[in-house]
Amino acid sequence: MSKYWSELIRGLNPYIPGEQPKDRKYIKLNTNENPYPPSPAVLEAIRKHTGKDLRLYPDPDGDILKAAIADYFQVDKKNVFVGNGSDEVLALAFITFFKQEKPILYPDITYSFYPVYSKFFEIEADIIPLTGDFRINLADYPVDNGGIIFPNPNAPTGRFLPLEQIESLLKRNTVSVVIIDEAYVDFGGESCISLIKNYPNLLAIQTLSKARSLAGMRVGYAVGSSELIDGLERAKNSFNSYTLDRLALVAATAAINDRFYFETTRRAIIATREWVVTELEKLDFEVVPSAANFVFIQHRNQKAEELFSALRQRGVLVRYFKMPRIDNHLRVTIGTDDEMQEFIRHLQAILSGS
């Protein structure tokens, strides 16, 4: 603590991202990155734009990327906002829509950045517990609120909530903004973007860090009614005019446009997940049904924290959250088939005590 910090900054509990270790080579199953490289078209686009024009500011509106996203989802460019990773888009959405008198609502087990944003922007929150089997039950979300946010599929559980349930929430929750954080939607979920035209208070936020293999370039976006998008633009232009650099813009545009590569890699990850789940169940793990590129697992006998350490020692990084209700679970990113075979082999060895 320093006397020079504002009172707000003193009171923060900043987000702690999964570790990015530099000490040795790991099988890295801890931050939900895509095991496949970005599309060759992405690398080609970056190479093509690596030149003298980097001396110039990028387009502050990111028009080229907005157009690609609009085309992909068959919406208008005015329905698209782009940002420096979906974390930045989420942060700007919090201040734009959630800084209200009434508390916002989100689940108790969810993306752990939400309470951090709330504190940063001085927004009250009411936490709504998941059901015993880690489901979001939208009937538990009262209409009198300052906004609602949850990931779908949820993180770190991986559970997907069907669109019909989101639509019935939207039918009664018409006054506050509902944000669906769809970081993992391409691994077995269904996007709510089809509902945008009927619900002006619905905002979908997606990222290029997961299904589009571009975590290293920091690009996220939101799709919603033009009035929601206009609000986000106001916030962004009061914080940082040029949030996406020239290479991030062309890389992300190429990633959105290469639909074949996207389909191929996301399906490969889903297929890997399916056999990994079978293997984990054979090893006495309970696996929460996942529509994401990770699985959330609990062993019937072994403590999660011990498994986490044993795996780490063997060069396999997974994610462990020392938090109420989930401190006996591990979140394991789906890697390549080879990586996951090795992960399973290490688990077998640890569990058999060899």
Place this chain on the structure above:
Amino acid sequence: MSKYWSELIRGLNPYIPGEQPKDRKYIKLNTNENPYPPSPAVLEAIRKHTGKDLRLYPDPDGDILKAAIADYFQVDKKNVFVGNGSDEVLALAFITFFKQEKPILYPDITYSFYPVYSKFFEIEADIIPLTGDFRINLADYPVDNGGIIFPNPNAPTGRFLPLEQIESLLKRNTVSVVIIDEAYVDFGGESCISLIKNYPNLLAIQTLSKARSLAGMRVGYAVGSSELIDGLERAKNSFNSYTLDRLALVAATAAINDRFYFETTRRAIIATREWVVTELEKLDFEVVPSAANFVFIQHRNQKAEELFSALRQRGVLVRYFKMPRIDNHLRVTIGTDDEMQEFIRHLQAILSGS
């Protein structure tokens, strides 16, 4: 305005950056970009890292870049903060240090993003007028304040304030944080970073967008005492963990490390500025003494707004601010010798009515 926006967002007046026109090719002297391309070492570093690792998150701490900056300024890595352009660094500095009970202080003619940040973070400001000849007079800045910020050289005037005057401010202003925004310092000013070790409340903010020709990659940084830097890290990690992408990190590191290229290009720009000033004075312009990569000029007879339009029609973009005290001035970025010769030729033609 939308009913879904928070009251804060409704009240904002977002920053409007200089135009990035797409309609035709201009001699672009409106956003203070560097006329020279980035160092070849920068392009080489980007090419080398354009590969499969872009699927992975970047280092959230940006250690490689912090180390290069620390080495350059002969400070510790703990004295360095990095961000997505100096605008982001400034925004985070406002919430970290300036969100206080007392109003902050900045000049009336200065970087027009400061009032925008103040409004975004609900910070009161007292505006201190420049002197008649556009000087910052620090004797006008009362000690009882929530923080002080100004660019040095100031923008859009280009005037530089000698370090002795900043040091005497720091001797009496010990309670609040003093931020010196050194975006243009490499074109004839002197950085206050040498004072950091003696004044724990001093923060210098610099950018790679100007003297290091990297506006397209969005990288800025702050140098200050470790307690100020820690505060900035808390704010950043409550907003967005991964603000700099993988290519921005390696590009910026290479730019900082290529000292020869940096020295050569910044000196070329200074030399161009010197003859441009002489030519402008011959054409009856008053030129504010500039230590920046732009000049702030006023013609003795012709209205600035008309000159701005006439230049634009001829394919030359400069910056015109329709604001009190400076609405008869133009800010003109220093381009290459060829660009500036053409700029002077166009002015001659406009002024002679041909």
